[in-house]
Amino acid sequence: MSNDNIIYPSVHSFSNLSLSDSSRTGFGYNPYKGPSSNAITPETSNILINKKTVSLTPTSFDSIYDRNILKKVPEISLSSFSFLFCEIVNWTRNNSKGIQDLEQRLNTLGYQIGQRFLELVKTRERIKYSKREIKILEILQFIHGAFWKSIFGKTANELEKSQDIENEYMIIDDIPLVSKFISVPKDYGNLSCSAFTAGIIEGALDSACFPATVTAHSVPKEGLPLRTVFLIKFDESLYTRENLRFN
Amino acid sequence: MKVYSCLILNKAGGLIYQNNVNPGLNSLSSNDFLVLAGTLHGVHAIASKIKPIPSQAKDDIGVTNTHNTNTNLIATGKSQNANSNQSGLQTIETDFFNLYIFQTLTGLKFVIVTSPNPVVHNLQPMNDFKSISRGELQKQYDSTVKLFRQLYLLFSDFVMKDPFYSLDMPVKSSLFDMRVKELLV
Numbered sequence A: 001m002s003n004d005n006i007i008y009p010s011v012h013s014f015s016n017l018s019l020s021d022s023s024r025t026g027f028g029y030n031p032y033k034g035p036s037s038n039a040i041t042p043e044t045s046n047i048l049i050n051k052k053t054v055s056l057t058p059t060s061f062d063s064i065y066d067r068n069i070l071k072k073v074p075e076i077s078l079s080s081f082s083f084l085f086c087e088i089v090n091w092t093r094n095n096s097k098g099i100q101d102l103e104q105r106l107n108t109l110g111y112q113i114g115q116r117f118l119e120l121v122k123t124r125e126r127i128k129y130s131k132r133e134i135k136i137l138e139i140l141q142f143i144h145g146a147f148w149k150s151i152f153g154k155t156a157n158e159l160e161k162s163q164d165i166e167n168e169y170m171i172i173d174d175i176p177l178v179s180k181f182i183s184v185p186k187d188y189g190n191l192s193c194s195a196f197t198a199g200i201i202e203g204a205l206d207s208a209c210f211p212a213t214v215t216a217h218s219v220p221k222e223g224l225p226l227r228t229v230f231l232i233k234f235d236e237s238l239y240t241r242e243n244l245r246f247n
Numbered sequence B: 001m002k003v004y005s006c007l008i009l010n011k012a013g014g015l016i017y018q019n020n021v022n023p024g025l026n027s028l029s030s031n032d033f034l035v036l037a038g039t040l041h042g043v044h045a046i047a048s049k050i051k052p053i054p055s056q057a058k059d060d061i062g063v064t065n066t067h068n069t070n071t072n073l074i075a076t077g078k079s080q081n082a083n084s085n086q087s088g089l090q091t092i093e094t095d096f097f098n099l100y101i102f103q104t105l106t107g108l109k110f111v112i113v114t115s116p117n118p119v120v121h122n123l124q125p126m127n128d129f130k131s132i133s134r135g136e137l138q139k140q141y142d143s144t145v146k147l148f149r150q151l152y153l154l155f156s157d158f159v160m161k162d163p164f165y166s167l168d169m170p171v172k173s174s175l176f177d178m179r180v181k182e183l184l185v
Helices: A012-016 A034-038 A042-050 A078-095 A099-126 A136-152 A195-207 A236-246 B030-047 B054-059 B061-076 B136-158 B174-184
Strands: A158-161 A168-173 A212-218 A228-234 B003-009 B015-020 B091-093 B098-103 B109-114
Touching: A078 A099, A099 A136, A099 A195, A099 A212, A136 A158, A136 A168, A136 A195, A195 A212, A195 A228, A228 A236, B003 B030, B003 B136, B003 B174, B015 B030, B015 B174, B030 B098, B030 B109, B098 B136, B109 B136, B136 B174
Parallel strands: none
Antiparallel strands: A158 A168, A168 A228, A212 A228, B003 B015, B003 B109, B091 B098, B098 B109
8 A cells, every 4th residue: 555545643643653653651553553552451441550651642741631620831933823713704604694693603602612621620620619609799809800811811801790781791801802803894794703702701600600691892992903792691590599699 | 304195016917005105206106106106117127137147257257257346336426236236226316306126025116206317516436336325315316215114014913913904915904004104194
């Protein structure tokens, strides 16, 4: 078989493997060997029993799963993230039927990240203060502060309570990282790509048992054309709960 | 140096962005700008082909080449090496305006029109031919090189990372507009 005809998995280092290679941990699938490379032998079962974590890809000794989860993640290039997000928006735009649908889809994508990120931030915090927010204000402060910082590297600019409506709160970010380079054309109306971030907040709040709907609205101010308000509308039942608990 | 106008051409020579940053230039219609863009694109392409044939230049390097450089030096007062136009047309200097072109690796062209070179009264005679520095006249060129770098940076940030921009089409990004004005005004 000539080398050109083989389609390798996307991991580039796979292409450097050969028949005689075995992984560092004794585990892992080698495309050259085929299924037999995953066979369980006395040797490999020994590894399985004695090691707590086993990397299943032969080259993944520095993959995300092998790093200590409690350690701070290395920073990610804003450029590469921006290009990725640019493609995400493009892809959702091609699939969506309208502006509202597009925002909803971005929100859904962010939602899953929020659910996971809450877990991660809390795990990292647990060593220092083992505490779970049970009040509305506390969870909002956590989102506005620690949570925002671990995602975007800075805290959000303002946290406000709506004056007119009881169950609405606002988190305001002057320069939202996600849509830093995006200028929405006029024919897209009041679309805000920060709907993605709104989804992250919503996901985190929902998994923390604070059911809410979060929407992003672009509210430019002089000198701050990207200023975005994240409107958080909590579920009515939440207030009943809070009243029962604390009054 | 005052920047009057800034243009961006795509790799086919089409005008994708035009901004009259500072007033002062005789106003051209949008059609004229398109023609200007196309012309510059063509001239730039031809200019990048004008250069001595390497083998010939090597043969009579002792005689003609130095002779040519010397006549050039006497005629223009500028020391230039033979390969200076390898990347095409870079500047047009006139009494009324200067025009600078910068081409990126992808074939995108940034063009800015600026005020002409300042009149330098006590221009030092160039005694030392070995020093390539063109003194006062070089300064304006150097500052445009910096401007082009900044422009390129803004373009790759605010245009290329914008999901609503389609490649080689006119730039409508309001953020880019704002940043360009901040940079050039």
